[in-house]
Amino acid sequence: MKLNENFLKLPGSYLFAEIDRRVSAYAAAHPDKKLIRLGIGDVTRPLAPAVVEAMHRAVDEMGKEETFRGYPPYRGYDFLVNAIAEQDYRARGVELTAEEIFVSDGAKSDCGNIGDIFGTDNVVAVCDPVYPVYVDTNAMAGRAGEYDPKTEQWGRLVYMPCVKENDFIPKVPKEKVDLIYLCFPNNPTGAAATREQLKAWVDYANANDAVILYDSAYEAFITQPEIPHTIYEIEGAKRCAIEFRSFSKTAGFTGVRCAYTVIPKELVRNGVSLNEMWYRRQSTKFNGVSYVVQRGAAAIYTPEGRRQVEETIAFYRSNAQVILSGLSRAGLEVCGGVNSPYVWARTPDGMGSWDFFDRLLTEANVVTTPGAGFGPSGEGYIRVTSFGGADATREAVERIVALLKR
């Protein structure tokens, strides 16, 4: 019996566990303090009424013999897949067939599981800072090499720093890489890539036989017209990119669980269709998303559901504005927050991000996320999320402004 020893190489405490530890210790020692949490990226607004009604109806159907449903189709029900193809893609000039869309229980699982169809000796490029799932799942699969606690990097991963100097958008690497994780609008920096910036990546991938794994979980937060909503708006992307989308942040589905992944039929490597490989993988290891949940997701595509979901996103967007303007008033350098629910703020006076996190926690009683937790290039930043309540967000920002004035 042998364990997958790659798991043993993973560094200990996960970012949010360490934040929890510090916050719990502080809260236990100061029970009188009212903490405001703008740290973890979970949503707080309830589901749209149209979603709730659709799920109620679906539950009733499941309780009657004539309308009961068993296992769902591996790729998702037609009513949802067709709505996705029509409204998320055709409406933006991108033609997809139903077979190119795979409904799933989350973008996290899809981003993690997609590695199943790729060999372990591929060279993987990730942004730095990065959504930790891309790194850790490659480490678990043995694709990352050895972890160096000094640099906090894995030996076989190619890290692409996303820093102020490149507007937080990575440049294509000089070396040949095989798998490229891109996430726009970005978690944690809030940066969004333009058409030209994505075109450079698509051209690189097509020229180098590489595959782009494009995580677009925050697509719904895009406001600027020049920002593409899907990588398939870029010529050539269907030949090199897999796109991950999620209803989590779009429609408050973090607790409901529904997402989808697009693998175009044109995406072929070594004569093999990646779409067919993924279908083989999903139909073997995954039994689909429940009917009730898919009915709920489909309700987002009705005129009423769309309007309700947009209202919620506007609510978060207005929080992001409050954070952006407040923190810049406090003298912090800020970015993100325009096409993203995340604001990325530089710490004052070159302070370390955990030190600034601690200062905000203990002196302003506001919980943020230290940028260093997302990778070495996140050092010197904190991430502030707009997923809180409106009053709490305003108060948190006022507290930070007052603290930094002192």
Ligand code: PLP
């Ligand atoms: N991708 C990114 C970049 C995220 O930040 C998150 C959640 O925070 C996810 C994926 C997870 O999405 P889901 O809830 O669909 O698993």
